[in-house]
Amino acid sequence: MSLLIGRAAGCRDENLTRKSWRGQSLRLRCASVWDNRAMISLRNLDLNLLKALDALLDERSVTRAAARLNLTQSAMSGTLTRLRESLDDPLFVRAQRGIVPTARALELAAPVKRVLGDIEALLQPPLFDPKMDDAPNYGNTGGTIGHELTHAFDDEGRQFDAKGNLKDWWTKKDGKAFEERAQCIVDQYAQYTVVDDIKINSKLTLGEDVADLGGLILGWMAWKNQMASMPQQAQPAQFANEGLSPEQRFFVGYAQWACENDRPENLRVSAATDPHSPGKYRVNGVVINMPEFEKAFNCKPGQPMAAVKRCRVW
Ligand SMILES: [Zn+2]
Structure with a gap:
């Protein structure tokens, strides 16, 4: 693709x-x-990055997002680093339980879902x-x-x-x-x-x-x-x-x-x-x-x- x-x-x-x-x-x-x-x-456009961001936003946990995408935890952490570099924002900060999205990450949540939905529809x-x-x-x-x-x-x-x-x-x-x-x-x-x-x-x-x-x-x-x-x-x-x-x-x-x-x-x-x-x-x-x-x-x-x-x- x-x-x-x-x-x-x-x-x-x-x-x-x-x-x-x-x-x-x-x-x-x-x-x-x-x-x-x-x-x-x-x-x-990197579909994997978009999917990772979407999973992190949904799950609010690197471990659960990794499991959802069948990735190891360290692969998921690496992906998060790439996301942070590409978007020039920390995107998530550590909290007591899991991670909390930044304002920028929250702003991207709906557009990312829409783009992923569009791509899925296009690829049928x-x-x-x-x-x-x-x-x-x-x-x-x-x-x-x-x-x-x-x-x-x-x-x-x-x-x-x-x-x-x-x-x-x-x-x-x-x-x-x-x-x-x-x-x-x-x-x-x-x-x-x-x-x-x-x-x-x-x-x-x-x-x-x-x-x-x-x-x-x-x-x-x-x-x-x-x-x-x-x-x-x-x-x-x-x-x-x-x-x-x-x-x-x-x-x-x-x-x-x-x-x-x-x-x-x-x-x-x-x-x-x-x-x-x-x-x-x-x-x-x-x-x-x-x-x-x-x-x-x-x-x-x-x-x-x-x-x-x-x-x-x-
Ligand atoms: Zn047109």
């Missing part, structure tokens, strides 16, 4: 520095925003399946991680600087180039019908649509990098007979999260209020912009999934 996050994050850097429409200043500063916002929270089949190979896992979980990373640079995220302050830090030229590219997405999604004669309000969904596309491109790049370093994993024997190529399975893996069925009433409410497009378009609207999809499924000109015009923001 951390490899997957690392690969997606590496591709974020690669993708940010490679694309040509952004000026030098934006490229450098994108890298700095990325470093400050996401690297701290994602690249340094069919989103992430340890029994499956890399293709569907990178398509789905890789795409999701990429989605969240891309939010730092969508129509909302771009308004915040590296420290999270509301500040337009882009040059006029870069801002204009971004808006032109984003407009392509706005025009594309505005054509999609949610229900009856209601179309997607694509100005409302822009940030999510941009993140969906940027995210799956990152997932793809991460997967391709992974395949280059471990080609033997490209198509494990047990999946070779399913009739789909690894590239096709990457996209099928991505689409798994969007198996959904909504009542028309609910669709109508979502169309007015939900900043996400309906699942169908969060899949079809994304992959139609990727030449990799067209190639994987051998789409011919004139077929529904062969794009006449492609959008690409990041």
